[in-house]
Amino acid sequence: MAQTDVLIVGAGPTGLALALWLTRQGVSARIIDKNNGPGEASRAMAVQARTLELYRQLDLAEAVVEAGYKTPAMNMWALGRHRARIPLGDAGRRVSAYPFVLIYPQDRHERLLVQQLQALAVDVEWRTELLSFEEGESHVTALLKQADGREEAVMATYLAGCDGARSRVRHQIGSGFEGGTYKQLFYVADVRVTGIEPAGEAHIAFDQSDFVLLLCYGEKDRYRLIGTVRDERAEHPEHLTFADVGHDAINGLNLKITEVYWFSTYRVHHRVTDHFRRGRAFLLGDAAHVHSPAGGQGMNTGILDANNLAWKLAAVVKGKAPDTLLDSYQIERQAFARKLVDTTDRLFTFVTAQGRFADFVRTRVAPLFASVAYKSGNVREYLFRAVSQTTLEYRHSPLSQGKAGEVHGGDRLPWLPGALADNYDSLAAIDWQVQVFGEAKADLTQWCAKHGIALHVFAWEHAYENTGVARNAAYLLRPDSYVALADPEGEACTLSRYFEEHGVLLPA
Missing domain, CATH: 3.50.50.60 (FAD/NAD(P)-binding domain)
Incomplete structure (x- = not known):
């Protein structure tokens, strides 16, 4: 066998x-x-x-x-008018080496x-x-x-x-597999588009109860189109073609679809096993x-x-x-x-809700809010963190211990760019490692060398003060690069005790 x-x-x-x-x-x-x-x-x-x-x-x-393809911006349209342009190119420049939305x-x-x-x-x-x-x-x-x-x-x-x-x-x-299925029927299509402005950017358009999302591939005039199928047509999706779906929001973008490469419909579920x-x-x-x-x-x-x-x-x-x-x-x-x-x-409920009040919020309030809020760098960064999954943490995991600075066990380690390299370079190794910002204690250095665990020490910089890391603390990182243990004292015995408690064998 x-x-x-x-x-x-x-x-x-x-x-x-x-x-x-x-x-x-x-x-x-x-x-x-x-x-x-x-x-x-x-x-x-x-x-x-x-x-x-x-x-x-x-x-x-x-x-x-x-x-x-790095999407330069998201444009919001409502009732056939361009209402807001939200730059996306560097929203996460203080968060990640990849501060963009990649298609x-x-x-x-x-x-x-x-x-x-x-x-x-x-x-x-x-x-x-x-x-x-x-x-x-x-x-x-x-x-x-x-x-x-x-x-x-x-x-x-x-x-x-x-x-x-x-x-x-x-x-x-x-x-x-508890959950349910949304009543809305979605369609998705790969299309060739002309006339869209600004070209090469993402667009979302609302027109009463109709909406459409347009995403650029990075290829000339080629886009992904996503929208909903309304009324009785949604009851028989097997017979639908692109010509059958609502075009109010599409027409509001002032574009022309010259070719449809692929078209499909689907229903959206929300379930967790x-x-x-x-x-x-x-x-x-x-x-x-x-x-x-x-x-x-x-x-x-x-x-x-x-x-x-x-x-x-x-x-x-x-x-x-x-x-x-x-x-x-x-x-x-x-x-x-x-x-x-x-x-x-x-978010899905907001986008797809029907009724006059929902239409008013989508077509009047949301574009105005987005245009004003996105002028704030803090708001752009907050939204980037939320979407990019860089805020994902495992603080309540049995594998997570300690806190040093603002970093807890279970957190994603803050990304700290340097003049020559960032502190994420060493995370390419799928193994346990320790990072220290400042100076590592002698016993920690000896302990890491004895057990074959890589120790990366970064000279303290003034710029680190607002990143959440603590000076001279030891951050033990799991092989998936999340913080397992944050020890403000940087003691070797604390790390040794962590491995003993979890039954994980040290390399040597």
């Missing part, structure tokens, strides 16, 4: 990213998908700053940025991830379906159906369900949570699921941590998923 450390079901961005992080850590992963190959339609569009930060561990960040269609994203896996000698097994699985004391036995109809049994230490909203893994482990882990099976991405596309969070959230789980699986598979470490995956990611569903639900 074939064996692997982790069997990954589903080769969308979540499954592919999980396979990459595991393979980079020396964990064998087998990834299957019942489809014929990577997606050919650009579903998710935005790659958020936090995803790019974590992609540095996979040597992917710069490739994605180069292949994607990189999911189909291209998937193909890049597949290529990266192939470079590591891992091929996606397309047209291969999970039929069932059984859990044993030390492994999972999965029954697969190959492209030629042949059935194969595979033994894996763990199983990762990245198989979408209709997840077979989720159904078999009996995990619920009961169990992100059950035994040796895990749920990630859409198999664990689905929500409205507001804010471009879906694909990024799945990739961060993969980042969170991969280092924990690697530690347990290699015998460096107890199986109980894996319980923190559900604790950390389920809490974030529920918060995200609530947040996107409120």
